Amino acid sequence: xxxxxxxxxxYLPDYLVNFLNEAxxxxxxxxxxxxxxxxxxxxxxxxxxLDELIRANELSEVEVIALMxxxxxxxxxxxxxxxxxDFLPTGGDLPDFGGVKAKNHRGMMPTGETLLYILKxxxxxxxxxxxxxxxxESELFKKGILFIEEAPQGEPKMSGRLLMDDEYIDLLTTGSxxxxxxxxxxxxxxxETDMMWENLVLQNKTLQQIxxxxxxxxxxxxxxxxxGLKTKVKPGxxxxxxxxxxxxxxxxxxxxxxxxxxxxxxxxxxxxxxxxIGETEKNLSRLFDKAINKDWILFFDEADSVFGxxxxxxxxxxxxxxxxVSYLLQRIEAHPGLVILASNxxxxxxxxxxxxxxxxxxxxxxxxxERLQLWQDNLPDMIPLAEEISLQNISRSFDLTGANIVNxxxxxxxxTASMQRTTISLEHLMEGIRKEYLKExxxx
Numbered sequence: 029x030x031x032x033x034x035x036x037x038x039y040l041p042d043y044l045v046n047f048l049n050e051a052x053x054x055x056x057x058x059x060x061x062x063x064x065x066x067x068x069x070x071x072x073x074x075x076x077x078l079d080e081l082i083r084a085n086e087l088s089e090v091e092v093i094a095l096m097x098x099x100x101x102x103x104x105x106x107x108x109x110x111x112x113x114d115f116l117p118t119g120g121d122l123p124d125f126g127g128v129k130a131k132n133h134r135g136m137m138p139t140g141e142t143l144l145y146i147l148k149x150x151x152x153x154x155x156x157x158x159x160x161x162x163x164x165e166s167e168l169f170k171k172g173i174l175f176i177e178e179a180p181q182g183e184p185k186m187s188g189r190l191l192m193d194d195e196y197i198d199l200l201t202t203g204s205x206x207x208x209x210x211x212x213x214x215x216x217x218x219x220e221t222d223m224m225w226e227n228l229v230l231q232n233k234t235l236q237q238i239x240x241x242x243x244x245x246x247x248x249x250x251x252x253x254x255x256g257l258k259t260k261v262k263p264g265x266x267x268x269x270x271x272x273x274x275x276x277x278x279x280x281x282x283x284x285x286x287x288x289x290x291x292x293x294x295x296x297x298x299x300x301x302x303x304x305i306g307e308t309e310k311n312l313s314r315l316f317d318k319a320i321n322k323d324w325i326l327f328f329d330e331a332d333s334v335f336g337x338x339x340x341x342x343x344x345x346x347x348x349x350x351x352x353v354s355y356l357l358q359r360i361e362a363h364p365g366l367v368i369l370a371s372n373x374x375x376x377x378x379x380x381x382x383x384x385x386x387x388x389x390x391x392x393x394x395x396x397x398e399r400l401q402l403w404q405d406n407l408p409d410m411i412p413l414a415e416e417i418s419l420q421n422i423s424r425s426f427d428l429t430g431a432n433i434v435n436x437x438x439x440x441x442x443x444t445a446s447m448q449r450t451t452i453s454l455e456h457l458m459e460g461i462r463k464e465y466l467k468e469x470x471x472x
Contacts, residue, residue: 032413033293041074041078041079043070043072044078044092044096045096045100045104047067047069047092047093047096048093048096048097048100049107049111050065050067051067051093051146052111052146053111053114053115053144054067055109055146055147055149056115056125056159057386058117058149059124059149060076068425069089069092071085071092071256073228077199077200077203078095078099078200080097081173081199081200082095083195083336085167085168085171086167087167087168090147090158090161090166091166091167091168093121093143093146093147094143094162094166094168094174095145095168095173095174095192097138097142097143097190097371098138098174098190098191098192099192099197099200099201100173101133101135101136101138102192102201103201105133105134105135106135107135108127108135108136108138108142108388109135109136112127112136114244124141124144124145124150125141125142125145126138126139126140126141126142126143126144126186126187127139127141127142128187128189130189137189138188138190139176139186139187139188139189139190140162140185140186140187140188140190141184141186141187142190143162143186143190143290144156144158144159144186159186171192171321172193172317172318172320172321173192173196173321174190174191174192174193175191175193176188176189176190176191176352177189177190177191192241194206194208195208195322207291208318210296210299210329212299213314213347214314214315214318215280215295215296215297215298215299215311215315216293216294216295216296216315217293217294217296218241218292218293218294218327219278219281219282219285219292219293219294219327220282220286221282221283221286221368223277223282223283224283225283225287227279227405228263228276228279228280228283229276229394229398229401229405229430230275230276230280230286230391230398231392231394231395231398234390234391234392236390237387237389238280238284238389240386241267241284241366241387242266242287242288244265244366245265245284245288245290245366246288247469248265250285262361262362263362263363263364264360264361264362264363264364264365264366264367265365265366265367265386265387266360266361266367266369266384266385266386267366267367267368267369267385267386267387267388267389268368268369268370268371268374268377268382268385268387268388268389269368269369269370269371269389269391269392270370270371270372270373270374270377270388270389270390270391271372271390271391271392272372272391272393272429273372273429273431274426274430274431274432275391275392275393275394275429275430275431276430277329277370277391278294278327278329278370280369280391281294281325281327281370283327283367284325284366288325290323290324290325290366291322291324291325292324292327292388293319293324293325294325294329295315295326295328295329296327297328297331299311300312300315309355312355312356312359313359316359316363319363319365320363320364320365322365323365324365325365325366325367325368326366326367326368327368327370328367328368328369328370329370330370330371330372330394331369331370331371331377332371332373332377338412346434353438355369355379357384360384360386360395369385374388374390393427393429394408394429394430396424397423399423399426399428399433400419400420402424402430402433403419403423403433404419406433406434406437407452408437408441410453411444411450411452412450412451412452413451413452414451414452414453414454416454417452417454417457422457422461426461426465427470428461428464432464432468435460435464436457436460436461436463436464437460439456439459439460439463440452440456440457440459440460443456443459443460444456
């Protein structure tokens, strides 16, 4: 069997691959009563990402084997097949070893059974103790770095594949983490912004409440872990943003992430909600399971569709809809990170959720002062306004949100450029305002 080298794969130390190889061969030979040298993990620091992961989590030898077993199919597809072929040169089956074939991957994929067999053979007591360790004590499994895939109904639980979180696969094989992309398996999109706090124009009371969230993001670890509130206070922070569209809810979520160094994921509820019974809960479960150890901010925009009020039960549909709300309440309450629900109307959200929010923040339509600041901040400096334009009068006369004003500025600038004007005219400005009023059914 060829041995992978550090020169070929910078991020995977070859001595760890060799150790896993020897650990598997030792177990196979031991089960046949054949002598084979007991492998030793002579660990040394080499500065790789894998080395950093092992040291940071103080991984045991058992965990190092589990980690390598989950990682190696991504580097050496034939790794397990070659070992088993050497052990069974004339062919045959080895059911105790576990392992499955994947849909596209042609090599053997390890399962939970594979891990139990390599480490404990067929010693029932030792296997049970290891099973407990994996699911209750191991840092790798508690943090979601490794997990046992759910097996098909009716099959042994440990027959599920031993898998590694996608972000850690990226980290350990390329040296960098790729952000998850929106898909049916991950119904969320990364929220990024080039804006700064100075660009967020809100009323003072709203800004003060947002500062409370910043305080939680900055000091939660201190008060929970070092000050001992972990045993007294539920994990996580739950916030509700409510107010008309275009008032800054999404931008606020993005800025909270930007300035706290956290990724913000906007959940696409159209990919979450399913008409099939139980599917909505499964979709949400996958999302929360993936996010639980990532220190992400989860942003549920237009949350009414999932977090709406429970109704009186008239038929089976109402019953299962209410069960979905109850399940959501349970998952959100247990989530250790920041969860933001956004809605146009506070009263659309079930009161069971609002009672459990640490903060409920109203994003009001900007007043005259805020509208003036929004006009001043968004109009370009490179082209002047016509003399007859008074931003003070426009701010007083037209009830617009920040999003409305941004749309108007874009429209006016394009019109001005297309007509090769050197100033922004009042005529074009009023055309832009009229368009926004008509879009929202307002009387101009």
